[in-house]
Amino acid sequence: MTQITRRNFLKLSASTAAISFSGIPFIAKGEGKKVVVVGGGVGGATTAKYIRMADPSVEVTLIEKNADYHTCFMSNEVLNGDRSLDSIKFGYDGLGKHGVKVVIDEVTAIDAATKKVTTAKSGDFTADRIVVSPGVGFKWDAIEGYDEKASETIPHAWKAGPQTALLRKQLEEMADGGTVVICPPTSPFRCPPGPYERASQIAHYLKNNKPKSKVLILDASDKFSKQGLFTQGWKELYGYDIEQNGKNEGSLIEWRPASGGGKVVKIDATTKTVTAGEMEDVIKADVLNVIPPQVACKIAHQAGLTNESGWCPVNKQTFESSVHKGVYVIGDACIATDMPKSAYSASSQAKVCATAVIASLQGKEMVTPAYVNTCYSIIGPNYGISVTAVYRLEGETITQVSGGLTPADATPEQKAREVHYAYSWFANITHDIFG
Amino acid sequence: MINKKALGSTLLLTAGFVLHINAAVAEDKALAASGADSVMLGNTCAGCHGTNGSSFGPASPSIAGMGKDTLVDAMKAYKEGTRSGTIMNRIAQGYADADFEAMGDFFSKQTLLVSAQNADAAKADAGRKLHKEYCEKCHVEEGTKDEDGAGVLAGQWMPYLHYAMEDFQSGAREMPKKMQKRIEKMVQKEGDGAIDNVIHFYGSRK
Numbered sequence: 001m002t003q004i005t006r007r008n009f010l011k012l013s014a015s016t017a018a019i020s021f022s023g024i025p026f027i028a029k030g031e032g033k034k035v036v037v038v039g040g041g042v043g044g045a046t047t048a049k050y051i052r053m054a055d056p057s058v059e060v061t062l063i064e065k066n067a068d069y070h071t072c073f074m075s076n077e078v079l080n081g082d083r084s085l086d087s088i089k090f091g092y093d094g095l096g097k098h099g100v101k102v103v104i105d106e107v108t109a110i111d112a113a114t115k116k117v118t119t120a121k122s123g124d125f126t127a128d129r130i131v132v133s134p135g136v137g138f139k140w141d142a143i144e145g146y147d148e149k150a151s152e153t154i155p156h157a158w159k160a161g162p163q164t165a166l167l168r169k170q171l172e173e174m175a176d177g178g179t180v181v182i183c184p185p186t187s188p189f190r191c192p193p194g195p196y197e198r199a200s201q202i203a204h205y206l207k208n209n210k211p212k213s214k215v216l217i218l219d220a221s222d223k224f225s226k227q228g229l230f231t232q233g234w235k236e237l238y239g240y241d242i243e244q245n246g247k248n249e250g251s252l253i254e255w256r257p258a259s260g261g262g263k264v265v266k267i268d269a270t271t272k273t274v275t276a277g278e279m280e281d282v283i284k285a286d287v288l289n290v291i292p293p294q295v296a297c298k299i300a301h302q303a304g305l306t307n308e309s310g311w312c313p314v315n316k317q318t319f320e321s322s323v324h325k326g327v328y329v330i331g332d333a334c335i336a337t338d339m340p341k342s343a344y345s346a347s348s349q350a351k352v353c354a355t356a357v358i359a360s361l362q363g364k365e366m367v368t369p370a371y372v373n374t375c376y377s378i379i380g381p382n383y384g385i386s387v388t389a390v391y392r393l394e395g396e397t398i399t400q401v402s403g404g405l406t407p408a409d410a411t412p413e414q415k416a417r418e419v420h421y422a423y424s425w426f427a428n429i430t431h432d433i434f435g
Numbered sequence: 436m437i438n439k440k441a442l443g444s445t446l447l448l449t450a451g452f453v454l455h456i457n458a459a460v461a462e463d464k465a466l467a468a469s470g471a472d473s474v475m476l477g478n479t480c481a482g483c484h485g486t487n488g489s490s491f492g493p494a495s496p497s498i499a500g501m502g503k504d505t506l507v508d509a510m511k512a513y514k515e516g517t518r519s520g521t522i523m524n525r526i527a528q529g530y531a532d533a534d535f536e537a538m539g540d541f542f543s544k545q546t547l548l549v550s551a552q553n554a555d556a557a558k559a560d561a562g563r564k565l566h567k568e569y570c571e572k573c574h575v576e577e578g579t580k581d582e583d584g585a586g587v588l589a590g591q592w593m594p595y596l597h598y599a600m601e602d603f604q605s606g607a608r609e610m611p612k613k614m615q616k617r618i619e620k621m622v623q624k625e626g627d628g629a630i631d632n633v634i635h636f637y638g639s640r641k
Contacts, residue, residue: 050478344482351478370471372479374522388522390529392469401466402529406521413601417494418521420594421483424495429482431491 030058030361036117036127038107038299040064042071042343043133043331045095045433046350047357052098055358061101061125063117067091069434070160072191073343074426076198077378078164079157080205081172085165090434110303112324129357132305132312132321133331133346134297135159136190139310142293143183145267154269154288157198158190170287171202176210178286181274183218183264185293188311190332190341192225193387195291197377200230203238203252204380216283217255218276219262220293225340226377226387229406231255233379264290296333303327311335316398318356318366319349326360328353337397338389344373347429369393373403376422384418385410468533476534477541483522488541489548494594500547502581503539510535512609519607549590554639558628562636565629569621573613578637589640596634 037048040062048062069090077083092102105119110130117125138156140147146154155167171180180202184195199215206213224230234240238252256262261277268275272285295301295310305312305321312329313322319334321327330353331346339345352369359366371391378384389403406418469476477488480498484490488499498506512518514527530538566577578588588596602608603618610618621629 347482348479352475355475367472367475368470370469370475370479372482372526374483374526386522388525390526392529402525402527404525414521417598420494421521423493424490424592425483427491427493428485428495432481432486435486 030055030358032057032059033129033361034059034061034127035129035131035357035361036060036115036125037062037131037133038110038117039133039135039297039331040066040069040092040095040102041133041135041331041346042429042433043135043346043350043353044131045069045092046347047131047133047328047330047354048100049095049098049433050351050354051357052100054354055362056099058358058361059101060099061103061127062092062095063103063105063107063119063122063125064092065104065106066161067104068161070164071343071426071430072158072160072194075157075160075164076194076201078160079168079171079198080201081168082201085161085168088160088164090430092434094435107299110299110305110327112303112305112321112327115326128361129326129328131328131330131353131357132300132303132333133329133350134299134333136294136332136341137297137301138292139295140292142185143264143267143290145269146290146292150267150269151290154267154272154290156291157289158194158291158294167287167289171205174210174213174286177212178210179284180206180213180215180287181218181283181285181289182215183274183288183290184220184224185291186220188341189291189294191375192340192342193230193375193377196224196226196230197379198289199253199255200233200238200377200379203234207238207252213286214251215253216285217253217262218264218274218283219255219257220264222257222259226385226405228408229385230377230379232408233383233385237380237383294332296329300329300333305329305333307335309335316396317352317369317393318360319353320356320360328357338391338400339371339373339398340375342373342375343429344375344425345371347432348372371398374425376418376425378419378422382412382416382419384415384420384422386418386422466529466531468531471534471537473537473541476530476538480538480542485548487545489545489550490592491550492552492592492594494592494598496592496595497547497549497587497590498542499545500581500587501539501542502584502586503536503543505581505584505586506539506542507532507535508584510538517609519602547587547590549641551641552593552638554593554635556639558632558635559639560636562632562634562639565621565625565633566636569617570633577640579640588637591637593634593638596637597631600630600634 037044048060051060071088074088105122109118115127155163157163157167203215234253240251240253242250264276266275272288274283296306296312307313312334314329314334319328319330330349332341348371356366374388376386385406387405389400391398392401483495484498490497510527513523573585575582581587603610
């Protein structure tokens with residue numbers, strides 16, 4: 001009998017691999033297995049594609065409500081007019097080329113126990129594994145006066161598309177001297193630096209087109225993502241925190257933290273007025289952008305995948321739901337400890353999830369996961385900043401092991417490069433998702 | 436890809452082995468290897484460098500087809516701070532040498548898909564002659580092959596090549612002595628536009 005030493009075992013593994021390479025038919029264990037992916041955003045589309053790339057014998061069906069997807073990332077550039085709405089629009093033909101069956105329909109129910117997904121018009125789909133990537137839902141009852149109906153005239157523009165177009169139109173129609181009010185929500189929410197990049201991009205538009213106007217941020221929090229870098233950029237480009245006659249005047253951007261009267265209490269959609277702070281200041285906006293507090297999208301709640309936080313707890317190594325076996329939750333909707341709710345996070349989680357789903361279908365052990373996040377924010381022309389992180393699984397948590405922000409003393413050249421790399425990130429990640 | 440997976444688990448064992456050695460040898464608090472395999476690690480780079488390392492530009496470099504040692508050396512230099520980048524220095528801190536080697540394994544096996552760029556034909560033509568005279572000795576086969584850490588230049592994104600040359604010339608990135616001599620000679624003899632011409636030559640490659 002041969003003893004299996006480490007050396008022999010390595011040899012054995014190597015020769016097994018060699019046999020597979022030599023053309024002897026490899027019987028894929030995923031053969032005939034079905035995966036249904038709910039949601040065609042960053043997380044869902046990437047998972048569907050990467051499952052097919054890794055094991056084409058698995059049948060993958062992706063169900064998405066809209067025929068086109070508008071990326072939230074880069075949508076702030078649509079608001080300032082630098083970018084067309086079409087340039088952030090993507091379809092699902094690319095996924096079809098990878099053999100993903102794409103169904104454009106609304107998922108009305110997920111039965112986690114029987115692995116059945118019900119749609120509005122296309123009937124039921126059963127699967128061996130379900131991947132749920134539904135994104136965020138809005139807590140419409142959180143701010144008095146701001147509900148789904150109000151969002152038809154007061155855009156949130158936190159899901160890109162018609163909402164982005166509406167906010168852009170209102171900015172174009174606003175007279176010079178107007179006030180644009182942006183109301184970021186309480187954490188956690190999709191794209192933590194997003195509201196502040198939005199303020200920057202709108203300020204850029206106002207500076208060039210309506211210089212007597214201003215952006216007022218009424219914040220539900222006392223601090224925000226990349227705060228030091230944003231405020232540094234605002235000071236350099238737009239004027240920020242300039243005190244005149246004891247008042248905050250002469251600044252294109254004003255930020256009011258929750259503790260400084262920024263917390264929004266009430267919205268009046270017809271008059272575009274906001275009541276904020278303990279003193280209940282009434283602020284009249286010319287353009288009002290309310291980003292409501294968020295939870296996992298409603299289908300995740302219907303499927304029973306959420307906990308008391310409103311988000312979905314998962315096994316951090318596989319993204320399998322902690323509630324329902326065989327159902328995986330990725331992207332903004334899941335709880336991924338250190339990872340922010342960003343597109344890169346969703347992409348990174350999708351690849352870990354795809355590997356885990358295949359391992360599970362093939363009856364293999366899941367390998368060690370690797371996760372990364374990078375978020376660029378463009379403050380103005382040739383002025384880009386970023387935050388980046390590498391994570392590892394440590395016990396039950398996804399822990400950041402490296403990363404950080406653009407250095408505060410970065411040169412103008414480095415900030416310009418970050419813009420070019422931000423555009424490269426956009427080109428590459430969208431191709432990685434939809435191509 | 437199934438085959439790759441089988442290979443991946445072998446690599447995983449190797450990575451584990453390296454980790455073991457590191458733990459025994461290294462006294463400092465260096466980050467241990469992640470234990471993730473080459474496919475898992477390689478896939479994390481796609482968001483910026485493109486699926487399997489072929490970038491769609493306009494600036495992020497392609498890393499598909501890069502020599503394993505070239506990639507490992509680049510990542511080590513980013514980690515140690517001897518090469519300046521924008522986000523790469525921050526990212527490289529998250530890995531150990533074994534991770535860089537796994538990434539190198541992954542990307543050295545990928546085929547580079549080249550996207551068309553707006554290279555100026557006249558500049559590219561002038562650049563071709565300059566390449567032959569000054570660069571071909573190390574950047575062999577018109578810059579398509581990565582030999583001895585020279586990297587793949589043919590089809591690389593031109594803005595990135597400009598950044599790289601700026602960094603070499605400013606000292607933000609250390610230039611190999613041989614290269615320094617040749618660049619100096621080229622610019623002296625052929626004028627300031629020579630570097631731009633050579634970059635257009637590489638950018639025009641398909």
